[in-house]
Amino acid sequence: MSAPDRLGSYTYVEETKEELPWADLVTLDLAKFSTPEGRKELASFLIKALREKGFFYVKNFNISQEAVNRQFALGRQFYELPLEEKLKYVPEGLDQGQFNGYVPAGRRVYNPETGLRDRVEIYNMPKFNGDFKHNHPKIIQDNLPEIEAFARSLHSEVLDPLHTLLAIALELPEDYFTNIHKYDVKSEDHLRYMKYSKYTPEENASIGNLWVRGHTDLGSFTLLFRQPVAALQIRDPITQEWWWVKPQDATLTVNACDMLSFLTAGYVKSTIHRVVAPPKDQQHVDRLGLLYFSR
Template identity: 75%
Template sequence: MPVPAPQLGSYQYVPETKENLDWAELVTIDLSKFHTPEGKKQLAQELISALRNKGFFYVKNFNISQERVNRQFAIGREFYELPLEEKSKYVPDLDAGKFNGYTPAGRRVIDEKSGLRDKIEIFNMPKFNGHFPQAYPELIQSHLAEIEEFARSLHSEVLDPLFELLALALELPEDYFTRIHVYAEKSEDHLRYMKYGKYSTEENSKLSLWTRGHTDLGSFTLLFRQPVAALQIRDPQTEQWKWVKPQDGTLTVNACDALSFLTGGYVRSTIHRVNVPPKDQQHVDRLGLLYFSRPHNDVKLATITESPVLTREGYTQNEFERFGNKVPTMEEWTFAKQKWQRTPQAYRDETHRTATILPGFREKVFDEPTAVGA
């Protein structure tokens, strides 16, 4: 049962854009079908098709009420209203790749000509499983029981079913992926409240993007609906950028680097970015609620050899194996890429953007942005 907590007040979502954007056509995985053998079989094929063709998809009927989601947005809203001095007490060693706690805005210059810096604030909360001692401000501490209950429910109600479906699609035992994503085990999962602060009309006119194209480093990223249109994906089939539409009652999910490594590239780690919102939404902040799922820290990111599907399709080596490099553990990969991501390099520093993160894996520069509203 959800844990009772102090009153937060209601959370009001901003109106959706009225602009006619080029929306991506994404599959919706309906987890109400998960509880029958026939439904599981159907969903497994829908999932693997979505992962292979787009890398992004929606999930609905995941047994977490909108009221519980709204409370998390309300807690995030209240956190970002705390004074900067208070939030700054919880900044980790960002230059060393640490990420649990608060990341202040302004670490990156995102427009060289004007000197504009990012307005992104992040607050990450690790697993509540005893492996990650973490200090919290009183606001978060007073709601910690329900935050933990919410984070755990994302595992049982969303991630575990998706991992079972992926295993079925790859003709593996159903528990293959759930065994390496156990909540009680040490892994670098985190729940995130994320705020993209608004820019003025003049500032936005100088910007092409808020966040450049990138891939996430874990297994699945869960993104709860919020109506400010900004997320875009690069369609793997056309390489065109498409907007991701906020859908009522759904989660937006994308596959990440770890699943790509484990499947030898059969599952795509999807390229996405955050664009400047359409003009009718540029006057508001963009608050995000996300969960980042990652395999256990000691999992070696080698291509799965037990999958008949991967063997038949010829996906037997990932980037590290193909050239005889050491295959990293999830922990090694996490902190190597996180350190690279958090380096406050100039936004257009091509040397940094194409750096070798670990021997065998070099980052790539993705397509330049399309015009807002295109």
């Protein structure tokens, strides 16, 4: 007997109305991937994006908005659980680098004078290939088949095409990167539900409006599903200026990571990015993120 569907609908908050310095990013239309000519065109756009900005958008990736909405609804319901329930799923070796499961907020002190700590909560889901065993809360456990199908679709519909396009751009065999990023091969890929709880304007001011310092990501690509609370900024590799990343309808935001930069001897940029306090008209809401890290 199937589990009852308790996810319900998911309503996104309104986008900011403030005029911000938005990054000018390339959008890859994967609807063109089905033809050799389309793949050649996309490969040229991709390598330009990876060389210049390290961030880009993807659209028409064959995953329904309803499927995405359900994952956001699942993340919302998980974070509505009592803290004592969520703490049951903290990995035993969290301080030694284990990250699958629940990572509670408050592990970093943002302001030593006031004791203000981070308000970032994370729930990481490893690959569904049997390599990482982990218990899950009921809301996750009841929806594991759907989560697995969603995670696998990110590989088949997004990552495999991107890895193919990258190989074409670098004049490598088309399956070069897909062969080392197969879903059923052991790796530290993970799906992440991530919540940034809001601060007061005074608290934001006390930490310089900075929620997560500038950093790069491990792995090959990070996929970030659209959520309308503006907070992500990228640093231009040339000018060192910070630019806001605009939430675009029906797109994924993608960034190249350290491993791709390593594999290409720095030819591909692993761009520094950070998370800052949202614009004033969005500072009253929490920020829920849905991400996938390909490693």
